[in-house]
Amino acid sequence: MDARQMKIKAAEAALEYVEDGMRLGIGTGSTAEEFVRLLAEKVAGGFRIQGVPTSERTARLCVELGVPLKSLDELPELDLTIDGADEVDPQLRLIKGGGGALLREKIVATASSRMIVIADETKVVDMLGAFKLPIEVNSFGLVATRIAVDKLAARHGLTGDISVRASGDGPFRTDGGHLILDASFGRIPDADALARDLNAIAGVVEHGLFIGIASLAIIAGPDGARKLGA
Numbered sequence: 001m002d003a004r005q006m007k008i009k010a011a012e013a014a015l016e017y018v019e020d021g022m023r024l025g026i027g028t029g030s031t032a033e034e035f036v037r038l039l040a041e042k043v044a045g046g047f048r049i050q051g052v053p054t055s056e057r058t059a060r061l062c063v064e065l066g067v068p069l070k071s072l073d074e075l076p077e078l079d080l081t082i083d084g085a086d087e088v089d090p091q092l093r094l095i096k097g098g099g100g101a102l103l104r105e106k107i108v109a110t111a112s113s114r115m116i117v118i119a120d121e122t123k124v125v126d127m128l129g130a131f132k133l134p135i136e137v138n139s140f141g142l143v144a145t146r147i148a149v150d151k152l153a154a155r156h157g158l159t160g161d162i163s164v165r166a167s168g169d170g171p172f173r174t175d176g177g178h179l180i181l182d183a184s185f186g187r188i189p190d191a192d193a194l195a196r197d198l199n200a201i202a203g204v205v206e207h208g209l210f211i212g213i214a215s216l217a218i219i220a221g222p223d224g225a226r227k228l229g230a
């Protein structure tokens with residue numbers, strides 16, 4: 001089974017949790033896109049859902065495939081969000097934001113009664129941090145914010161490069177017009193404390209640590225999908 005087939009396996013297993021009539025948060029990334037494709041087939045077959053996309057990219061795919069969409073303001077309380085992740089640890093703590101959608105993803109997931117993560121087994125880690133931690137920041141005061149993040153990291157005993165994400169000739173911009181700092185910490189022994197402290201830095205809009213948000217992860221490997229959590 002190749003990487004794409006594993007993503008499809010995870011997405012298929014997640015689809016079983018989607019019920020007719022649900023208000024559904026729809027994640028971003030290559031795994032979430034496999035989910036959107038399967039969801040579109042169900043919708044074409046008469047299944048009714050109302051989706052809230054977590055990015056412009058996901059919104060475009062949903063429109064293209066005929067998945068009905070609403071804004072989060074129209075549907076501020078959701079039944080379920082299904083989304084991918086860059087890392088998942090045994091406590092279902094996540095790193096997200098590899099595609100830059102972390103802010104909307106976190107807003108949508110926390111507006112949902114439940115978040116289910118779909119991922120292939122390469123995303124499962126004992127300790128978060130091998131994947132660069134995305135930190136969404138306001139472009140005003142970028143240098144000051146980066147210094148503040150660097151000092152905070154040092155207080156947490158974390159070292160590693162913190163760089164502004166690039167795209168083409170310029171910086172990457174999120175759907176909200178912000179910048180992303182990618183922090184190469186390697187290992188984050190106390191992700192809960194780091195998450196809390198990052199949110200206290202004024203220039204930080206949001207970070208990619210999702211703590212206590214997901215209740216189930218569907219992890220696909222060569223032998224099929226297994227579940228972490230309930």
Ligand SMILES: O=C[C@H](O)[C@H](O)[C@H](O)COP(=O)(O)O
Pocket residue numbers: 027028029030031032083084085086095096097098099100101102105
């Ligand atoms: O910003 C992007 C998201 O957090 C994605 O869900 C995450 O990067 C995983 O993406 P993929 O399924 O492509 O590995």
